[in-house]
Amino acid sequence: MGGQPVGPGMFKAALADTPREAFNWRLALSVVCFGLMGAARGLDEGLIGTTVTQKSFVSEYNLKTSVTMSKTELASKVGNITAMVQIGSVGGALIAFIACDKLGRIWATRQLCLIWIVGVIIYITSAGSYGQVLAGRFIMGLGIGQTTVVAPAYLAEAAPRSIRGLCICIFSGSVYLGIMLGYFANWGTSIHIANNTSRQWIDATILHLIFAGLILILSLFALESPRWLAKVGKTEKALLNMCKLRQLPAEHPYVQAEMLDIHDQLEREMEATHGSGFWGPFKELFILPRNRYAILLGLGCQLMGQWSGANSITIYAPQFFAILGTTGQSEKLFATAIFGVVKFVSALICAFFLVDFIGRKRSLSIGIIIQCVSVLYIAIYLTAVPTISSGEVQSTIAKHAGTGAIVFIYFSGVGWALGWNSIQYLIGAEIFPLRVRSLGVSLIMCFHFVNQYGNSKAVPLMLIDGSPGLSPKGTFWFFFAVTLLGLGFVWFFLPETAGKSLEGMDELFGLKWTLIGRKGAELTKGKGSVSESMVLGRGVKEIEAGYEGEDRVEDVEKR
Template sequence: MRTKTLIERLVHNDAVKEDPPEIYGWRVFALAASACFGGMLFGMDMGIIGGVLELDAFEADYNLTERTKANLSSNIVSVLQAGCFFGSLGIYILSDKLGRKPSLLISAAVATLGCIIQAAASGKYGALYTGRIIAGIGVGAASSTTPLYISENVPRAIRGGLTGIYQLFIVTGIMLAFWINYGSSLHISGRASYIVPLVIQALPALLLFGCMLLNKESPRFLAKQDRWEEATQTLCRVRNLPADHPYIQVELADIAAQLQYERELVGGASQKDLWKEMWLIKGNRNRALISIGLMVCQQMTGTNAINYYAPMIFKNLGITGDTTSLFATGIYGVVKVTACLAFLLFVADSLGRRRSLLWTSIAQGLAMFYMGLYVRIAPPDTDKPVPPAGYFALVCVFLFAGFFQFGWGPVPWIYCSEVASARLRSLNVALASATQWLFNFVVAQATPRMLKNVGNKGYGFVCSGDRRIGSEANP
């Protein structure tokens, strides 16, 4: 009862008032959190690699010089996104055939293998690239399946907030990775200084695997397979209600009605038929294009460029020294987690998706514009103290991170998992996830070269321009 009272204070919609308090027990939150270790896996890899690239031992083992560092860094980072792209698309077929739970187990196992290969590469680029591609396949597969699994398991009143936990786990992984890098630079020397972080990044994959062994399959997937007895048992377990409770009966009836309607509409369609259905039916096509557009705009904010290359970006703002830049990066991670948590607790299911995207587009654009303007007018001098305008530019990086978590971080994932019909939901999420990874790859490839050739002034202006486009174009 206390949990429902708290949720009613945080979530301002009619559905939560009508629901029985039992459905907001610990199981539904534990289920969402355990599945979201797939997001932490993504975030930890994102944060680990940027700091590892700046460690002296890694640069020495992999022969990263000033002349070659930009190209090699972009390749090391972006090869994971290539694996993620194919993993997010490939898992779609497995997810619909085998189920959400087996797909997440496979994702975790593949990602763990990739992390181990990376840590054992020891200066060999071939092994490092292979490990990152394999890890990417696992990370990409988890990124497609996790939001889907959560949205099909949780009560409708808190679906947005609990699906958004995926973004919270991403930024938590990023934050932990930043502090792991900082601690490694202070307390570990030699080759172990980068091997330890590369090994630790496998921890979320192991946690995901262990937790999913304990979780049940999605009741909606079980119903789709006509396994109604299992679907009922799973729903009763997650909702903490008996099978004859009116809430369970209504939810099962809703699932049955929706599945029956979709079967009558398109019949037993093949994968080819589903793709045709998505692109030839106007409503489905519009939903797919909106999902794709949201993911493109999310990546073009530049947020993952900061996540991957934060130490490098802070150095370009005048924050000198590897340890100092890694510390600033750690604070950046704390800001991201705090802002994302505030969004999920207070506004995820009450502010509205569109409004969140609109105001954060403007706020992020202004923060990036100031960063670009500062570096353009008064480029930092490493031989002089950072001026007040430079510290404000640093604050703008933190503000940018906070604004991102109130809109463009969690909302696209929530929207993509909600907008499509149940029949096309997994395909829509997979397509959106693949788009996210494709443009993540573009950003990872372009950022080191941009920082080298045009500096932060170019980076800031490009990303502030994209926020203007995003604020005008979002649905």
């Protein structure tokens, strides 16, 4: 047991001991339903960043400098429109904690879809009203913000631990599906619909209604989380749903091990906080040292990821391509659309081949290094070639260097998709105990949207030459510094969680804080849960071969 490898080895062991029946259509349906929620954020980021550059939108809402509007005032107005969903999402993330815990994951999904749809309708019927645009986007945010709490929490709870990273990364991959579709929708409407009609941006925005409706319909066929059912005392229903999700009988050792771990953790959590009630989760989250470390870890990941620059580039991609010399509205939107494809493909690669197989920490480190090198090149380029004007630079060498900078914009997207974008949803859903999972993820995602709002507001101002801006080159030097700092943060503080059961995280976070990130996975392998010890012991398959009926259950309980 002591020689069991961590990372790929642990993943292979967990995968080998996961019954084939656990990979079934019911699990796939749940993963698709909740995974597609990532497209909510992605659609908004992909659409709004390009919508505010559409000629029809610019004309309808007067988004251009004039005698009465300076560059700073224009940047502020664009930032208000862009960031209003992030403001609403802060409230949405808070609502999600109550909805998840009181209504369950399924009904929380249904109500957020309805809020999302109402917000979109208000937004697209604004007809030139700046106030209605802000109101509609705020209400959209109340729905969209909930997706980042509800979906990762459900996926973490429903997925077998051997593919938990893959299932949660379907959500982060769907963020880029939304971004890619949003980019292409605006590029297509800019070509095929006249610039003088609001249909140009409204037709693209209807994608929101399509995805919200699809998720709402799929939720009618999805199963409620067995862990949430156990948490609210519906033990028989929890066992029934676990059996359906795994397509295994109740007496199967794999199901029994999972249920034993769930009930054991719930009992320990109740003892630690001396009861339940509304304030029970708050006490547990902030009083217990293991949970304090988890919440600080989650907040740190959000801070480092959001200010590393990649998300800013996603939202303001056309502006960044213009800075690096791409001219023409259609050309900028096309370059932006291809950027969306690159990020989407990278997110899928991370989900299917990296995050479970090589581990969260290695995948994130690789992504940060790619991102760091990319923003460093762009910062050096903008420092060395400061005189970019209307897409033209001073020499052939500088033009080639500018092409290289555009390529590195794409590489930065690859790094972000492999690294921070996947981890910012995955790690928060994994590290908290069941009773405080919704609250912990909710607080982390509130911080996420506060940071994103700050980003959306700050970046247009940061790009301005002179006060109050940093200029384009200063902005990229800032991104480089934060990315480098993030690499050190990951090495010291972030533990490897691949292959560990959700209930086994208590053992990991119970270590001394200086050991959790650097040596936690190695020191706690096979400890903390029945299901994990089965993988490192004789395994499910061996138990199946030697036991039948009640003997199986008794053996699992002894373990």
